Amino acid sequence: MRVLGVDPGLTRCxxxxxxxxxxxxxxxxxxxxxxSSADAEPADRLVVIADAIEAALEKHRPDAVAVERVFxxxxxxxxxxxxxxxxxxMVAARRRGIPVALYTPSEVKAAVSGSGRADKxxxxxxxxxxxxxxxxxxxxxxxxxxxIALTHALRYSATGGAGTAKTTAQRAWAEAEKAARRRG
Amino acid sequence: MRVLGVDPGLTRCxxxxxxxxxxxxxxxxxxxxxxSSADAEPADRLVVIADAIEAALEKHRPDAVAVERVFxxxxxxxxxxxxxxxxxxMVAARRRGIPVALYTPSEVKAAVSGSGRADKxxxxxxxxxxxxxxxxxxxxxxxxxxxIALTHALRYSATGGAGTAKTTAQRAWAEAEKAARRRG
Numbered sequence: 001m002r003v004l005g006v007d008p009g010l011t012r013c014x015x016x017x018x019x020x021x022x023x024x025x026x027x028x029x030x031x032x033x034x035x036s037s038a039d040a041e042p043a044d045r046l047v048v049i050a051d052a053i054e055a056a057l058e059k060h061r062p063d064a065v066a067v068e069r070v071f072x073x074x075x076x077x078x079x080x081x082x083x084x085x086x087x088x089x090m091v092a093a094r095r096r097g098i099p100v101a102l103y104t105p106s107e108v109k110a111a112v113s114g115s116g117r118a119d120k121x122x123x124x125x126x127x128x129x130x131x132x133x134x135x136x137x138x139x140x141x142x143x144x145x146x147x148i149a150l151t152h153a154l155r156y157s158a159t160g161g162a163g164t165a166k167t168t169a170q171r172a173w174a175e176a177e178k179a180a181r182r183r184g
Numbered sequence: 185m186r187v188l189g190v191d192p193g194l195t196r197c198x199x200x201x202x203x204x205x206x207x208x209x210x211x212x213x214x215x216x217x218x219x220s221s222a223d224a225e226p227a228d229r230l231v232v233i234a235d236a237i238e239a240a241l242e243k244h245r246p247d248a249v250a251v252e253r254v255f256x257x258x259x260x261x262x263x264x265x266x267x268x269x270x271x272x273x274m275v276a277a278r279r280r281g282i283p284v285a286l287y288t289p290s291e292v293k294a295a296v297s298g299s300g301r302a303d304k305x306x307x308x309x310x311x312x313x314x315x316x317x318x319x320x321x322x323x324x325x326x327x328x329x330x331x332i333a334l335t336h337a338l339r340y341s342a343t344g345g346a347g348t349a350k351t352t353a354q355r356a357w358a359e360a361e362k363a364a365r366r367r368g
Contacts, residue, residue, distance in 0.1 A: 043274035043284040050275045070264055080254055080267045087268025088275060090227035091234045100227040 001156055002029065004062040005149025006053070006089050007141045008070065010036060010081030013049050014145030017060045018131065020157040026150060028131045029060060031142050042081075050088045057096055065093040066152035068144070069102040103151050108144075111151035123147050130154075185340055186213065188246040189333025190237070190273045191325045192254065194220060194265025197233050198329030201244045202315065204341040210334060212315045213244060217325050226265075234272045241280055249277040250336035252328070253286040287335050292328075295335035307331050314338075 007014035017029035034052035036045035057065075067090065070083045093100045106116035112126040124136035124143045130150055137143045191198035201213035218236035220229035241249075251274065254267045277284045290300035296310040308320035308327045314334055321327045 041284070042286070043278045046271050046275050047278045083264045083267035084271025084274070087230050087271045090268070091230050091272060094227045094231045100225075102226070 001153060002060060002062045003149040003153045004056060004060060004065045005145045006067045007144040007148060008067060008082050008085035008089060009141060010045055010049065010085055011038060012139060012141045013085055014141030015056045016142060016145030016149045017062060018146060018149045018153050020153050024157055026130055026153045026157065028133065031137050031146055033139055033141050046084055046088065049085050053089050054092050057092055062098060064099050064101060064152055065089060066101045066103060066148045068148055069104045101152050103148060108147050108151045111154055112147050185337060186244060186246045187333040187337045188240060188244060188249045189329045190251045191328040191332060192252060192266050192269035192273060193325060194229055194233065194269055195222060196323065196325045197269055198325030199240050200326060200329035200333045201246060202330060202333045202337050204337050208341050210314055210337050210341065212317065215321050215326050215330055217323055230268055230272065233269050237273050238276050241276055246282060248283050248285060248336055249273060250285045250287060250332045252332055253288045285336050287332060292331050292335045295338055296331050
C-alpha cells in the first residue's frame with residue numbers, strides 16, 4: 001500500500017510518500033516540501049500548492065491520502081491557510097477516487113512514537129527508525145508529512161506473523177508499543 | 185461586469201451572480217445555495233461544493249469572484265469547513281484566470297448598507313433595494329452571497345455622471361452613502 005501523507009500549509013506544505021512492504025516494514029518513496037511566497041496573492045499561493053499536490057498524486061498514484069486534521073483552536077495566524085490547503089488535498093484525492101483519512105496531531109504522535117504527547121524530536125527519531133533513514137528529513141514539514149503517511153500505513157499494513165523475522169521498522173515499532181504500555 | 189459572490193460554507197454555500205449596468209445599476213443574474221449532507225465524509229462534502237462552484241463559474245463566466253474573508257476567531261465550530269470551501273473557490277477561479285477579491289463581513293455590510301455594523305435585516309433590505317427585488321432571497325446564505333457580489337460590483341461599477349437619471353439602485357446607494365456620512 002502506498003500512502004501520500006500531507007502536512008498542510010500555505011507557506012510550506014509537506015508531501016511524504018511511503019510504501020508498505022512485507023510484515024510491518026514501510027519504506028520511503030519520496031518526500032518534499034512545496035512552498036509559496038508570502039508576497040503573492042492568497043488565491044495564487046493556493047494554486048501553487050494545489051498544483052504540487054495534484055502533481056504528487058499523478059506521479060505517485062497513492063492508494064490512500066492521509067492529511068493532518070486542522071483545528072481552529074491552535075495557531076490562529078496560519079490556521080486559515082492550513083485549512084484551505086487541507087480542503088484542496090481532500091478534493092484532489094477524492095476526485096481521483098483515492099480514500100482520504102484525517103489524523104489529529106496526537107494520533108500521529110501516538111502511532112509513530114507510542115505517545116500522543118511525543119515532541120518533535122521523538123517523532124523525527126521514529127520516522128528515521130521506521131523508514132530506516134540516515135537522518136531526520138528537513139524541514140519539519142517534510143518529517144511531519146512522513147509521520148502522517150506512516151500513521152496510515154502502519155494502521156493498514158499487515159501484522160507480521162509469529163515466525164517472521166522482524167525488520168528494523170517492526171522492531172522499532174514493537175519497542176515503541178512496549179514503551180507506550182510501560183508508560184500507559 | 186459580472187460578479188459571482190460566494191458566502192463559503194460546507195453545510196450551505198451561497199452563490200450569487202450580479203451584473204453591473206449603466207451608471208451604478210446592478211441587476212440579479214442568478215442566486216442559489218448548494219448544500220452538503222453532514223452525514224457524508226468531509227472530503228466528499230467538499231467535492232459536492234467544489235463541483236457546484238465550478239459549475240457556476242462555467243455557466244455564468246463571471247469577470248470577478250468575490251468571497252467572504254474567513255477569520256479563525258469567530259464561529260470555531262464551522263470555520264474550518266468555511267475556510268476549506270473558500271480555498272476551493274479561490275483555486276477554481278484563479279485556474280480560470282478570474283480575479284478573486286476577498287471582503288470581510290464589515291466591508292460587505294459597509295458597502296451595501298453604509299455601516300460596517302449593519303445587522304442581517306439591514307443587509308437583506310439593501311440587497312432588495314440595490315437589485316430591485318421583491319423580497320429578500322432565502323436562506324440567509326443566498327442573500328449574503330449577493331451582498332458580497334454587490335460589494336465588488338459597486339466598487340468597480342462606473343459612477344453615474346451628474347446629468348444621468350438615477351436608477352433605483354443608484355438612489356438607494358446614494359441614500360445609504362448619505363446616511364453613512366450623517367452617522368460618520
